[in-house]
Amino acid sequence: MAVLACTVVASWWIMDKPSKRAWMLIPHAVRHNGEWHRVVSHAFVHADWMHLALNMFVLHEFGRTVQADLASLGWAGFPALYLAGILGGAVPALRKHADNPGYASLGASGAVSAVLVAFIALHPTHTLLLFFVVPIPAVLAVLLFFWYESKRMGNGASRIAHDAHLGGGLVGLVWVLGGVPGTLPRMIEALQALFV
Numbered sequence: 001m002a003v004l005a006c007t008v009v010a011s012w013w014i015m016d017k018p019s020k021r022a023w024m025l026i027p028h029a030v031r032h033n034g035e036w037h038r039v040v041s042h043a044f045v046h047a048d049w050m051h052l053a054l055n056m057f058v059l060h061e062f063g064r065t066v067q068a069d070l071a072s073l074g075w076a077g078f079p080a081l082y083l084a085g086i087l088g089g090a091v092p093a094l095r096k097h098a099d100n101p102g103y104a105s106l107g108a109s110g111a112v113s114a115v116l117v118a119f120i121a122l123h124p125t126h127t128l129l130l131f132f133v134v135p136i137p138a139v140l141a142v143l144l145f146f147w148y149e150s151k152r153m154g155n156g157a158s159r160i161a162h163d164a165h166l167g168g169g170l171v172g173l174v175w176v177l178g179g180v181p182g183t184l185p186r187m188i189e190a191l192q193a194l195f196v
Helices: 002-014 018-023 027-033 038-044 049-069 071-076 078-096 109-122 138-153 162-179 183-194
Strands: 127-130 134-137
Touching: 002 018, 002 038, 002 049, 018 038, 027 038, 027 078, 038 078, 049 071, 049 078, 049 109, 071 078, 078 109, 078 162, 109 138, 109 162, 109 183, 127 138, 134 138, 134 183, 138 162, 138 183, 162 183
Parallel strands: none
Antiparallel strands: 127 134
C-alpha cells in the first residue's frame, strides 16, 4: 500500500527533527493562522518508532483486505476512506482545542481506526484476537472498540488521542454502511448470532 510506504518514509525522515512540529495537528494554528495543511499532514508523522510501528501494523493487517474490498469504488473506495478517517480523527481536536495553543497531536490513528472499523463492518463474523490471545468475533470487537474509546476519551491524563480513534472509527463505519450494499444486514445478523 502506497499510503503505508509514504507514512513510514515521512515519519522516518522527520522523526527527531524540530521541524516535525510544523506537520502536527495544532488546532489553534489551524483556526487562528489558517494552517489547514495540519489537518492532513499530522497523519504522516509519529511521536516515536513504537507509535509508528503500531499504526502501520494495524494498517498492514487490515488495510490490504479493505483496499481489495473497496477496489470497485476506485478513488471513492480506500483512498477516500483513508482521507475521511484522517479528517474524522482530527475533527474532535479541532472543535475541543481550537483556542488552546498548547495542544498538539500527531499520528495516523484516526485513519487507521477508520480502516479497522471498516474491516470489521465488512467482515463481522471474522475472528480477531483480543490482546493477540483471546479469539472473539469481529462484530464484538467493534462494540468493545467504541465502548473503550468512548470511556477513555474523557481521561485527560492519557497522551493517547482517543477522540481521534473514535472519530476515525465512526467515519469507517459510516463509510462502508453507506457505500457497500449489504453491509448493515450482515452486521445485524452477526450481532444477532452473539445473543442466540
